[in-house]
Amino acid sequence: MKSILSKLISLIFFVLLTFSLYSQSSTPPPTPPGHGTNGNQCSSGGGAPIDGGLFILLGLATAYGGCILYKRLKEHKNRELIR
Numbered sequence: 645m646k647s648i649l650s651k652l653i654s655l656i657f658f659v660l661l662t663f664s665l666y667s668q669s670s671t672p673p674p675t676p677p678g679h680g681t682n683g684n685q686c687s688s689g690g691g692a693p694i695d696g697g698l699f700i701l702l703g704l705a706t707a708y709g710g711c712i713l714y715k716r717l718k719e720h721k722n723r724e725l726i727r
């Protein structure tokens with residue numbers, strides 16, 4: 645039963661993966677002639693800053709790790725008290 649469920653999940657995963665690959669856009673159209681010669685060139689790399697979100701993510705990960713560590717230490721102390 646477990647192998648059938650595993651095969652079914654992997655089949656669904658690969659089918660969904662192929663749909664996402666088909667939905668990828670084609671190559672972008674070529675740039676018009678003279679693009680970038682008059683200072684009208686787009687900035688490279690998008691423009692979304694990641695520094696604020698990165699610090700929030702690191703803070704949440706630290707808090708989560710601290711919570712797990714606190715729970716494990718609390719369980720360890722409870723085990724010592726029972727003995």
